[in-house]
Amino acid sequence: MDIIRLIAILVAVAIVVAYIVINNVPTNIHNYITQPISIVNDSLSKISSSVITPNIELNTQGLLSVLSSINNGAGLLHMHIPSAPMNATGGLSFEVPKLPTSINGTLDMSVQPYNERTMTLLITNHLNCTVVINNITGNYITMNRQYTVPPQGTASIALTITNAQALYQSYTAGEEAITMNLTACGVGITTEGILGKTTSVQLSIPNLSGGYVRIVVRNNYPFMVTIYNITGRYITLVSPVEVPPNSTASAEFHVWNYTGFYALYQEGEEVVNASMNLGGTVISGEFILSRGINATPISTGGVLRVNVENPLNTEVIIYELRGQYIELASPPQVVPPGSSYITINVSNYLGLYRGIAMGNEDVLIKLGINGINLTMVTPLSTTAGLSDLRGAILSIPVENPTSHAITIYNITSPILHLMNTTTIPPIGETVLRFLMTNITNPVGKNVTILLGIMGVNLTEEFTIGSTGLEPTIIEIPIKNPLGVPMEIINITNQYVHLMAPVEIPPNSTGILRLRVTNASALNEYVNVTVMVGSTMVRLRVRP
Amino acid sequence: MRIKYPITLVYLVLGLAVVATPLYWWTYDFGGLLIIGTSPFQFVITLLGTTLEISGLITAVLEAYRAYLIITLARNIYLVTMKDKPVRTYALTSLSIPYLIYPLIIYYIANYVFGVYHVPAKYPLVLMDSGVMGMNYGDTNILMTITITPHLIYWVALAIGLMAIPAAIETRRHNKSKQAIGSEARNPTTRPQGNI
Numbered sequence: 001m002d003i004i005r006l007i008a009i010l011v012a013v014a015i016v017v018a019y020i021v022i023n024n025v026p027t028n029i030h031n032y033i034t035q036p037i038s039i040v041n042d043s044l045s046k047i048s049s050s051v052i053t054p055n056i057e058l059n060t061q062g063l064l065s066v067l068s069s070i071n072n073g074a075g076l077l078h079m080h081i082p083s084a085p086m087n088a089t090g091g092l093s094f095e096v097p098k099l100p101t102s103i104n105g106t107l108d109m110s111v112q113p114y115n116e117r118t119m120t121l122l123i124t125n126h127l128n129c130t131v132v133i134n135n136i137t138g139n140y141i142t143m144n145r146q147y148t149v150p151p152q153g154t155a156s157i158a159l160t161i162t163n164a165q166a167l168y169q170s171y172t173a174g175e176e177a178i179t180m181n182l183t184a185c186g187v188g189i190t191t192e193g194i195l196g197k198t199t200s201v202q203l204s205i206p207n208l209s210g211g212y213v214r215i216v217v218r219n220n221y222p223f224m225v226t227i228y229n230i231t232g233r234y235i236t237l238v239s240p241v242e243v244p245p246n247s248t249a250s251a252e253f254h255v256w257n258y259t260g261f262y263a264l265y266q267e268g269e270e271v272v273n274a275s276m277n278l279g280g281t282v283i284s285g286e287f288i289l290s291r292g293i294n295a296t297p298i299s300t301g302g303v304l305r306v307n308v309e310n311p312l313n314t315e316v317i318i319y320e321l322r323g324q325y326i327e328l329a330s331p332p333q334v335v336p337p338g339s340s341y342i343t344i345n346v347s348n349y350l351g352l353y354r355g356i357a358m359g360n361e362d363v364l365i366k367l368g369i370n371g372i373n374l375t376m377v378t379p380l381s382t383t384a385g386l387s388d389l390r391g392a393i394l395s396i397p398v399e400n401p402t403s404h405a406i407t408i409y410n411i412t413s414p415i416l417h418l419m420n421t422t423t424i425p426p427i428g429e430t431v432l433r434f435l436m437t438n439i440t441n442p443v444g445k446n447v448t449i450l451l452g453i454m455g456v457n458l459t460e461e462f463t464i465g466s467t468g469l470e471p472t473i474i475e476i477p478i479k480n481p482l483g484v485p486m487e488i489i490n491i492t493n494q495y496v497h498l499m500a501p502v503e504i505p506p507n508s509t510g511i512l513r514l515r516v517t518n519a520s521a522l523n524e525y526v527n528v529t530v531m532v533g534s535t536m537v538r539l540r541v542r543p
Numbered sequence: 544m545r546i547k548y549p550i551t552l553v554y555l556v557l558g559l560a561v562v563a564t565p566l567y568w569w570t571y572d573f574g575g576l577l578i579i580g581t582s583p584f585q586f587v588i589t590l591l592g593t594t595l596e597i598s599g600l601i602t603a604v605l606e607a608y609r610a611y612l613i614i615t616l617a618r619n620i621y622l623v624t625m626k627d628k629p630v631r632t633y634a635l636t637s638l639s640i641p642y643l644i645y646p647l648i649i650y651y652i653a654n655y656v657f658g659v660y661h662v663p664a665k666y667p668l669v670l671m672d673s674g675v676m677g678m679n680y681g682d683t684n685i686l687m688t689i690t691i692t693p694h695l696i697y698w699v700a701l702a703i704g705l706m707a708i709p710a711a712i713e714t715r716r717h718n719k720s721k722q723a724i725g726s727e728a729r730n731p732t733t734r735p736q737g738n739i
Binding site (some may be wrong): 002004005006007009011013014015019020023025028032033035036039040043190331388482483484485506532533534535536537538539540 | 558572574575576589590591593595596597599601603604606607608610611612614615618677682683684685686687688
């Protein structure tokens with residue numbers, strides 16, 4: 001062994017020792033062994049999440065109901081604004097019955113022997129006019145029919161007992177309160193008393209507080225008038241009444257105070273709030289009730305009832321309807337499929353009808369259909385159909401179920417264009433706003449969506465089908481998590497085909513471009529051919 | 544100055560050059576997924592694009608061997624040129640020739656391991672160039688291209704390694720002629736040295 005060889009051996013040993021010391025091999029030796037396994041496991045776990053489908057969930061059902069209405073030319077809503085009764089003259093006159101100025105007398109009641117089911121009341125009328133007993137109710141008694149008591153005459157009234165034991169206790173304690181509804185000498189009277197062995201009811205006008213009275217209403221207009229309500233200081237209309245053109249109807253009023261009412265009525269000072277439908281135009285306001293009401297609809301504002309026809313098979317919500325002279329009353333209003341009506345507040349009928357006649361009453365309409373909002377400005381006419389939706393703005397909610405933000409740069413189609421670039425946050429939602437540019441039949445037309453996800457820009461192409469958007473060419477980003485190049489050679493099944501092989505350098509992202517001939521195929525097994533490094537892998541996977 | 548053993552000198556100088564050249568002799572590429580670069584003096588193993596840390600440790604050992612060889616070859620060149628001593632060394636020969644057999648060894652080992660672990664594949668006999676190994680797991684079909692490539696530096700190393708034969712003949716002839724001339728030939732210092 002010569003000295004040189006010894007030196008050579010020492011140098012060699014020194015190199016190995018230096019490496020071991022510098023790289024701290026004893027502590028890292030475990031890593032050296034486990035590294036290949038961790039590389040393989042890491043790659044396998046990353047590769048399973050390497051494909052991110054840029055899935056966005058559009059409300060296609062709502063979109064299609066809007067689009068289909070355009071398709072069949074039916075439009076969205078048809079509104080029929082009642083034609084202006086501009087030349088109508090006439091009025092309403094109220095024929096208030098002439099009532100006796102004074103009634104004075106009593107009505108005596110005496111309880112006859114009673115059993116568990118019925119009680120008989122003997123009524124004696126001390127007045128010089130007929131008294132009609134409309135109703136008597138107590139806590140435990142009811143009356144079944146009307147009885148008429150002739151002037152200075154008597155009548156036996158049968159009352160049904162609902163609870164004999166309770167009635168007996170209440171009656172003997174003098175606590176059975178009863179309410180009587182009478183018409184005495186044509187005056188409706190409601191009075192209360194306690195049922196006793198004999199009870200005397202004092203009936204007198206003008207001391208009577210109030211009651212019901214029937215007033216004949218004459219309609220001098222050439223159209224149907226419906227009175228919804230009349231409320232004055234002393235009277236209220238009990239229920240709505242319809243009065244045919246140039247005809248009369250009997251309206252039942254509740255009069256709180258006859259004396260007060262007559263005094264005001266005679267002097268023409270009974271101011272009432274009334275709402276009524278005059279030939280399709282609902283007006284409401286203050287009127288003076290004297291010999292009549294002269295309610296000319298054109299001179300005032302009010303509530304207009306507009307008949308609408310909804311040709312869709314889904315309800316339409318009207319959020320807003322606003323013009324120079326009109327505004328939707330109590331928004332939102334729901335329009336069910338078929339015929340119905342909406343009510344709008346009119347500030348000035350004259351202005352409204354003049355605007356319609358001149359064609360310059362533009363209204364802003366905001367509708368909701370299956371979650372899609374549609375905003376548009378359209379000129380109002382007497383039969384306004386929203387068939388020309390050109391220029392309408394559609395607001396469509398969109399959801400992003402992926403865990404990556406998706407930016408939608410543009411959506412173009414022959415009928416809709418995205419108005420502004422919109423970013424949907426991960427697992428979030430937002431609203432896309434579209435401008436409707438054309439109203440041709442959308443079925444069969446193409447829709448192109450430009451979007452960005454994970455820094456990759458994608459172009460998705462769809463065809464508008466009768467049931468929804470059908471993908472035709474979809475782009476999907478795919479990450480290559482491996483340190484070796486990857487080439488997606490083919491992805492195919494009966495309806496999906498990769499359009500061109502995609503080479504993805506190590507640790508970067510590529511874009512798969514797939515042609516889809518049947519959307520259902522996206523959930524089917526696909527045959528995938530991938531070249532990883534120089535290893536060809538063919539497999540069947542399900543997305 | 545006249546060189547007594549020119550062939551031996553050329554053999555030693557070229558051998559030193561080959562040993563000092565930091566190139567891989569052969570590359571074993573298993574489907575692009577596992578790539579091994581190897582020479583007797585350096586080694587690298589890359590799995591899915593990542594160089595395994597163990598290759599550094601192995602390379603350190605091989606580099607140590609390279610340093611040892613460079614020092615001893617330099618010593619031999621010094622002996623041949625300055626001292627006119629005949630030197631015989633078969634290091635490069637014994638390192639380069641087995642590379643021709645390694646693919647065959649891998650072939651047998653791979654198929655033995657596959658058999659033991661019931662891997663449904665057959666390792667192809669690839670001595671040089673490429674072969675394809677097919678595997679089937681259910682619906683998954685894998686075709687792995689195995690490429691075994693000797694590089695130019697290997698053929699140079701093999702050629703220089705084979706020069707050991709004329710070099711040995713040269714030193715032996717000189718020894719014989721010296722024996723025929725006189726007693727000087729028996730001088731122990733003229734014996735071939737440097738068996739490594």
